[in-house]
Amino acid sequence: MANNSISLLELNQKIKQGIEGLFPFPVWVVAEISELNVRNHCYLELVERDESTDRIVAKSRAMIWSYTYNLLKPYFETSTGYELSAGLKVMVQVEVQHSELYGLSLSIKDIDPNYTLGDMQRRKQQIIQQLKDEGILEMNKSLEFPLVPKNIAVVSSEKAAGYQDFIEQLTSNDSGFKFHIQLFPAMMQGEQARFTIMQALENIYCYEEVFDVVVIIRGGGAVSDLSCFDDYELAAHVAQFPLPILTGIGHDKDVSIVDEVAHLALKTPTAVAAYLVNSFESRELEIFSMIESFAVAINNHLDEQQDLISGYYNSLKYTLPSLLKETKQELATIAKDLNYILQDKLSFAINRQEHLKQKLQYALKHQKVKECEQIAYLERKLVHRTQQYLTKKEDDINHKMQLMELVSPQKILERGYSITIFDGKVVKDATKLTKDDEITTQLAKGKIKATIK
Incomplete structure (x- = not known):
């Protein structure tokens, strides 16, 4: 048994020979960069994940020699707009190597930026489809935009040039419109950007009734800086927000998922400011147009009424004398008829009054007799009841005296x-x-x- 053993070096040499025999030429490999460190040379860790569970199912060390890295890095970033960094899915050409001392490694010789772009686009489409399936993709777009968006909540970085441009454009508008602006600070790039933007939206939600619209703006930058705006969770927050959201993320070529779900996506912060000012100007023009139309309608109505009054005046001018004469005759007739009616009514009233007087005298006399009889009856009843009461009380007193005599000490x-x-x-x-x-x-x-x- 011992005579058949080999040394570790011999084993690793055989593994190296076997691997180099299987992969004599470079091969293209699809993987995700999980780690990337540059120390003259570029050292990476490549992984593959299970699509259903996101669990890592394969892992390998890789490296790019400094000369090759200095060529591939600008080529990749210029082609994709993204910095070569951890989290990206890439297609790379590798030489499979095995060192007796360091084991298996992959030496990257080339990279295909089109694969990364395609993968990112595929992931964006998956997120958009998910938002659509959940019924929230168009929710923010369906909100009614305010006629006069005066109170504006801004999500941005206070030091960002885009924010300063937005404020300058909005506050220095030629029409002199006044806006109430409140900044809710957030990071606009980097790993923590999406969390700070969502927190800013939650803070705005606490004052929902104060604001008319929400604006998310940032300055220009690399395409990779926009990756936070392709996040599902952030996009879902924006899509379901109860106030209209305008975006001015500052990139002309690419449209982020947040742009897709926002009420309106504009290219730059200054474009957002111009849109808000234009909303005011459009409303102002509508009001001026309404005032002008109203004034015209009033003048036309006054002219019509003036013509109508003139016609009435001319008509009365000729018909009034005869109308007055007829009216006087009618009044005289009415007065005569009224006099007869009043005399009849007065005579009837006098006769009725006399009748009621006699009826009242009879009723009073009859009532008086009845009351006298009632009083006599009550007097008799009172005397009888009083005698009964006194007799009963006298019997009670006699009975109690007898009882007292029986219980006296002497008895x-x-x-x-x-x-x-x-x-x-x-x-x-x-x-x-x-x-x-x-x-x-x-x-x-x-x-x-x-x-x-």
């Missing part, structure tokens, strides 16, 4: 009972008396004095 003594008195008080408990105490016993007739022995 009790006459029935054979006695009362023992000590020291002026009635004795109720014999145990409280002591030797030599002098007591008095009261009988029905006479008293007995005694001494306790």
